Each structure stands twice: as structure tokens, then as C-alpha cells.
Amino acid sequence: MLPSVTFLIAATLLAVIPGPGIAYVVARTVAGGKTEGIASTLGASVGGMFHVFAAALGLSVIVAESALAYGTVKYIGAAYLIYLGIRMLVSDASAPDQIVLSSRGSWKVFRDGIVVEALNVKTAMFFLAFIPHFVSAERALAPQFIVLGATCVLLNSTVDLIAIAIAHRIVGSSAGKATKQRLMGRLSGATMLTLGLLVAITTREG
Numbered sequence: 001m002l003p004s005v006t007f008l009i010a011a012t013l014l015a016v017i018p019g020p021g022i023a024y025v026v027a028r029t030v031a032g033g034k035t036e037g038i039a040s041t042l043g044a045s046v047g048g049m050f051h052v053f054a055a056a057l058g059l060s061v062i063v064a065e066s067a068l069a070y071g072t073v074k075y076i077g078a079a080y081l082i083y084l085g086i087r088m089l090v091s092d093a094s095a096p097d098q099i100v101l102s103s104r105g106s107w108k109v110f111r112d113g114i115v116v117e118a119l120n121v122k123t124a125m126f127f128l129a130f131i132p133h134f135v136s137a138e139r140a141l142a143p144q145f146i147v148l149g150a151t152c153v154l155l156n157s158t159v160d161l162i163a164i165a166i167a168h169r170i171v172g173s174s175a176g177k178a179t180k181q182r183l184m185g186r187l188s189g190a191t192m193l194t195l196g197l198l199v200a201i202t203t204r205e206g
Helices: 005-016 020-057 059-065 067-094 106-118 121-134 141-172 177-201
Strands: none
Touching (some): 020 106, 020 121, 020 141, 067 106
């Protein structure tokens, strides 16, 4: 089963809209370079596929319907984003002359990407709200959901990689390199902190 043209157009348009995923991978690129940016994208992709399989198995429905489950996952995810934002800000402030800010290594960044995306309840809500419009009741639902969900994850990852290349080019240019890294590091840390706070106050309808 291949995704329909209508689905691909809609999913592509949604993928290119800037959101928390792009903000996160750009922050990691600023902090640790293109390699860590790519690692964060791969981690987010794995986290995204967690939601795809969870939704296909019906687990995301539990989160969507249960206020307790939704709140628990939401606040854990928000706390983790806030922690990452504070870590970037503190690291940047304590080492202003470092060329590479808050570099954590590809494996740790990959793991962070999985955690951040797996705890993003909005991803689960998105899959449950968007994908059912494109499945056929005449065929098994789970395989369709997995194919369409994986397509969304692939499109999102492609857009993230483009954002990483742009961020790397901006930070990596020789003119004022260290200054730009410090500035973007602070902005990225503040962005992560803001995302965490927004996740914490958002509602299922928001």
C-alpha cells in the first residue's frame, strides 16, 4: 500500500511548518555541530516511530482519552525539555569561549532525541487526528497506520535535516563564528526552555 498523493501533499505541508521538532534539532546543531544535529534527528525519528506503533496498537488512544495518562506524559516531557534548555544556557554561560557549546556526544544526543519525541504527547494526538482520514476501512488498519505514520516521520526528518544544514552553515561561517555560536547557543537554550513551558501549559485541545 502506497500513500495517496493527497496524503503526501498534506503531510509535506505539515512537515515544513516550523515546530518543536525543528527547534530541537537546530538547538542540538548549534550546541554540538552537524553530527549531533543529525543524531538528534535520528533519535527523534525513532521516538516518532514509537508513536506510530503505539497508535497502530491503540496505546495512544489511552493517552488521548485518559486525563491522568495524558498529564503524566505531558509533564515528564515538559520537564525534560526544560532541563535540556537550562543545561544549554548554563553550559554556554560557564564556557563563553568554547567553539563547540554544550557538545554531549552523538549517542547521548540520539538518546535525548528519542526521549523528547517519545514523550511528546502532541505527536500522538497528531497521528490520531490526521492519519485516520487517509486509511481505508476495507483493509487492515494497523498496517495502513504504520505505513502512513512512517511516511510522516520520514518527511519530518527530511525537513529537519535541511534545517540542520542551514543552521550549520550559519554557525560555521568564519565571520564572527564564536560570537554567533554563543548567541545561537543562548537562543537555542531559551527556545528549549520556552518549548518545555509551552508543553506544560498546553491542553489536549490546544
